[in-house]
Amino acid sequence: MLAxxxxxxxxxxxxxxxxxxxxxxxxxxxxxxxxxIDYFVQIQAKISAIPGAPGVTELIAIPLLNNTATxxxxxxxxxxxxxxxxxxRNESLPLxxxxxxxxxxxxxxxxLGTLGFFIIFLLLLSLMPLSLAVGSNLDFGLLTSAFLGLIxxxxxxxxxxxxxxxxxxQPAIAAxxxxxxxxxxxxxxxxxxxxxxxxxxxxxLNHYQPLLQGEVHTRDIAYYLIVITVFLTLTVRHLDSxxxx
Amino acid sequence: xxxxxxxxVTSLSxxxxxxxxxNDVSFSINKGEVLGFLGPNGAGKSTTxxxxxxxxxxxxxxxxxxxxxxxTQPKQAKAHIGYLPETPPLYKELTVKxxxxxxxxxxxxxxxxxxxxxxxxxxxxxLNNVAYRLIGHLSKGFQQRVGIAQAIIHSPAVVILDEPTxxxxxxxxxxxxHLIRDIATEHSVILSTHILPEVQTLCDRVQIINQxxxxxSDSLSxxxxxxQASSLLVSLNxxxxxxxxxxxxxxxxxxxxxxxxxxxxxxxxxxPTELLLKQAVEKxxxxxxxxxxxxxxEDVFMNIIQQENSAQEQA
Numbered sequence: 001m002l003a004x005x006x007x008x009x010x011x012x013x014x015x016x017x018x019x020x021x022x023x024x025x026x027x028x029x030x031x032x033x034x035x036x037i038d039y040f041v042q043i044q045a046k047i048s049a050i051p052g053a054p055g056v057t058e059l060i061a062i063p064l065l066n067n068t069a070t071x072x073x074x075x076x077x078x079x080x081x082x083x084x085x086x087x088x089r090n091e092s093l094p095l096x097x098x099x100x101x102x103x104x105x106x107x108x109x110x111x112l113g114t115l116g117f118f119i120i121f122l123l124l125l126s127l128m129p130l131s132l133a134v135g136s137n138l139d140f141g142l143l144t145s146a147f148l149g150l151i152x153x154x155x156x157x158x159x160x161x162x163x164x165x166x167x168x169x170q171p172a173i174a175a176x177x178x179x180x181x182x183x184x185x186x187x188x189x190x191x192x193x194x195x196x197x198x199x200x201x202x203x204x205l206n207h208y209q210p211l212l213q214g215e216v217h218t219r220d221i222a223y224y225l226i227v228i229t230v231f232l233t234l235t236v237r238h239l240d241s242x243x244x245x
Numbered sequence: 246x247x248x249x250x251x252x253x254v255t256s257l258s259x260x261x262x263x264x265x266x267x268n269d270v271s272f273s274i275n276k277g278e279v280l281g282f283l284g285p286n287g288a289g290k291s292t293t294x295x296x297x298x299x300x301x302x303x304x305x306x307x308x309x310x311x312x313x314x315x316x317t318q319p320k321q322a323k324a325h326i327g328y329l330p331e332t333p334p335l336y337k338e339l340t341v342k343x344x345x346x347x348x349x350x351x352x353x354x355x356x357x358x359x360x361x362x363x364x365x366x367x368x369x370x371x372l373n374n375v376a377y378r379l380i381g382h383l384s385k386g387f388q389q390r391v392g393i394a395q396a397i398i399h400s401p402a403v404v405i406l407d408e409p410t411x412x413x414x415x416x417x418x419x420x421x422x423h424l425i426r427d428i429a430t431e432h433s434v435i436l437s438t439h440i441l442p443e444v445q446t447l448c449d450r451v452q453i454i455n456q457x458x459x460x461x462s463d464s465l466s467x468x469x470x471x472x473q474a475s476s477l478l479v480s481l482n483x484x485x486x487x488x489x490x491x492x493x494x495x496x497x498x499x500x501x502x503x504x505x506x507x508x509x510x511x512x513x514x515x516x517p518t519e520l521l522l523k524q525a526v527e528k529x530x531x532x533x534x535x536x537x538x539x540x541x542x543e544d545v546f547m548n549i550i551q552q553e554n555s556a557q558e559q560a
Contacts, residue, residue, distance in 0.1 A: 003350035007336075013336045095334035097350040098298040100323040129447065243302045 004096070004109025009116045012079070012167035018117060021078065025071055029062060032067050033128045036060045057139040060168050062212055065146045068125060069208060072118070073182050079117060080161025081112050081175035084239075088169045097243075103236045111162055111232060122147065142214040150210025151223035156204060157182055159231035168236045193241045249312070250275050250324075251402045251433050252297070257306035259292050259457075266292045268457040270306075272449075274403065276383035281448030281465075282330060286481060287318065289457040290437040291331060297435065298351045311402050324353065326433070327401040331408050333392025337381030341372055341391055342378055345398060353400035362398055370394040381469065386417030390424065397428060404432045410443060420484060436542040453549055460553045463534045468545065477509045477518060478502075479560045480534035481525065506534075 012018045047053040078098045087093045096106050126147065132138060160181055165174040182204070189203035200206050204227075207220040250273035265464040267289040274280050284290050292406045295301040297308060298316055298550035299322070299508055308315040327409050336344055345366055349359045367376055370390040375383055380391055381535070389409060396404050409425065410418045425447055428434060436447060442509040443525040451468050453461035461468075482505060484490075490507060495515035518535070 003347065006502075007347045007350075010343075011336060011338055090334075090337070091330065091332040092293075092334040092336060094298065094300050094328060094330045095348070096351065097300045098323060098326060100320045100330040100353055101351055103319065243300065 001105040001109045002103075002112075004106065005111075005113035005116060008110050008113025012117055014020040014111070016126070017078065021075055022121060025075060027140075028071065029064065029068060029125060030128065033060070036063050045085075055139065056132055056136045057142050060132065061138070061143055062146060063128060064125075066149055066212060068150060069153055069205070072121075072150075072157060073186060074179070075129050076118075076154065076161050076182065077175040077178035079114060080158055080165055080178055081171040082165070083114065083162050083174075083237075085168050085171045085174045089171070103240050104189050105230055107162065107235045107239070111158060114158050115155055118158065119151070119158065122150060122154075139214075143244070145214045145216050148216070148222035149208050149220075152211075152221065153204065153208050156188070156224050156227040156231075159235075160185075161230040163231040163235045163238070166238050177184070251311055252435070253307075253309045254297070255307040255309075257293070257296060258304050259289075259296060259301065261302045265457045267296070267303075267454075269366050270454070270459045272452060272459065272462060274433050274435060276402075276433055277429070277449060279425075279448045281438060281444035281451045282435060282454065283441070283451060284443055284454040285304035285441060285550070286438065290454060291407055292440075292457075293319070293330070293454070294330070294405055294435070294437055297405055298326055298330075299323050299453075299500065300328075311481075324399065325402040327396030327399065327404040329392045329396045329404075329409060331411065333388055334395070335380050335388060335391060338378050338379065340379055341383075342376045343393075344391065348398050350393045354399055362400070365450045366394040366398040369397065369427065371420075384417075386413050386420065386461060388450055389417070393421075393424060393428070397432065397461075399500060400431070402433060403435065406430060407438070408435050409436065410438070410440065424470050424518045432461045453546065454488075455550050455553055461478055476511070477521070477543045478506070478533070478534065478536040478538055479509060479521065480506045482529060485528065493520055495520070508538075 037060055040056065043059075084093070087096070101109075129138065129143060161174070161178040164177045164181065165171070166179075168174050185202060185204045187203075187205075189200035191207050201223070207223045210217055210220055252437060253273040255271050257267055257270045258265060270289075270293060272280070282290050282293065292301065296303045297315075299319055302316070306323075306503070310322040312324040313325070315322040326435060336347075342363065345363045346359065349362050352363050352503050367373060370393055372390055372394060373388070375387055380388060384390070393406070395410065396406070401474070406425065410421050411423060422443065425434060425436065429447070438444070440546070448465055451461070452459055484505055484507070487507075488501045490496065490509065492510075495511045495517040496509050497512060498510045499509070502508055509517065509521070523530070524530070
């Protein structure tokens with residue numbers, strides 16, 4: 001299973017796609033980071049007098065992580081689309097299916113390998129807010145909570161993308177359906193303004209916001225874990241049923 | 246354990262919709278055997294191979310590999326199988342060595358033995374010179390070799406090769422056949438093909454499948470017996486009359502192909518060749534050609550399939 005994850009990650013970095021995505025997303029995020037710093041510098045004088053005013057972490061790091069979530073929404077389909085669809089197109093899937101591996105191991109291997117890529121992505125990103133520690137005091141509790149949210153969020157994206165990639169032979173179709181699904185789950189709570197109903201519970205974004213504010217609730221973490229488990233199980237089931245039909 | 250077959254298939258069926266792609270097929274393969282799986286395109290060869298390798302679940306039937314049931318103990322059973330599908334499953338962005346190292350890992354070869362397993366596979370498949378090249382840059386023949394290396398890396402009991410020589414040039418075909426024969430010294434091999442000479446040169450046992458059904462299963466010598474024909478092609482520069490040829494003992498009919506060329510049919514157990522030679526010398530018939538005609542494997546193959554088809558029509 002770990003061999004599969006390693007192989008997945010390694011092959012990802014053999015293609016220019018991973019490098020291009022990392023490079024350009026870092027450029028965009030760095031630019032956003034700078035605008036947040038710029039804004040903070042402008043208002044710093046005004047808010048410094050107010051006791052209990054938001055600090056560097058709240059005004060620079062958190063908005064940056066909020067933007068990252070949106071960028072990941074756009075990037076995940078590009079990474080996950082090839083996971084199974086491309087193997088199917090290259091007819092390399094029998095290699096895994098005839099090896100002594102269970103379907104769960106195959107799916108988990110692919111999931112963890114892709115998650116590994118996003119963890120590298122987030123590590124690079126984390127250098128930006130951490131660089132602020134040189135000149136100011138950071139709220140590490142808040143940062144940890146926000147990064148935890150981001151990891152859970154991107155893991156859910158990956159699970160959804162993996163499932164949709166297992167449904168088709170065309171990576172492009174996998175990318176489009178993944179993007180549509182993620183986007184729908186992103187905006188689904190726009191339908192209703194009152195909190196506590198089904199739609200807002202389903203929203204991926206809604207469960208990320210509390211974590212960005214440093215509130216770690218079991219219900220939010222459980223939501224992401226449920227999403228991940230459900231989509232990984234669906235992938236296993238689908239690939240298994242493909243052998244039967 | 247040594248007496249029981251390595252791979253045993255019992256009444257295997259696979260239904261796609263309403264069509265029986267494979268219908269009630271049973272066979273087994275023993276240690277060190279090369280089993281040829283012969284059939285026209287679309288006969289169900291690949292479907293059977295996919296089921297044997299666990300890529301496709303059978304609708305009915307049982308597959309036992311080295312004592313493990315493929316359906317209830319898939320992991321143990323798959324560890325004893327090496328499979329090369331029609332299109333070799335390769336990651337073209339990896340080098341040969343990287344790819345085989347990955348295969349060694351997913352086939353659960355214990356880490357201390359991996360290096361050795363990889364170098365043995367590279368050695369046996371003649372990949373030494375390309376070990377550090379990207380698979381995508383190799384010729385089709387070499388890609389096929391990498392596919393075979395992948396199938397034998399964990400020294401499985403049974404190696405399943407689905408049309409291993411399709412799409413290769415004649416030299417590559419020869420090399421791959423050589424490689425298969427080499428593999429057969431250590432593993433049992435199931436080989437599917439629609440190329441008949443391949444079966445003749447490689448296999449110990451032949452099975453012919455048509456429209457999902459097994460219609461012939463015998464050793465290669467059994468097949469060659471079917472190929473024994475009972476006719477001679479004779480050219481004589483000063484031929485006798487047809488009647489004279491006809492009166493030779495054993496000859497059942499004489500066919501004149503040209504004024505000097507004849508085809509003699511005879512009873513299978515009464516070969517008139519010797520008699521003909523003697524007479525030809527004594528009577529100065531000036532024999533210039535004497536060829537025992539043999540049915541080609543193609544003829545036998547077509548015969549068996551046609552017999553089967555006509556039997557079906559009558560039923």
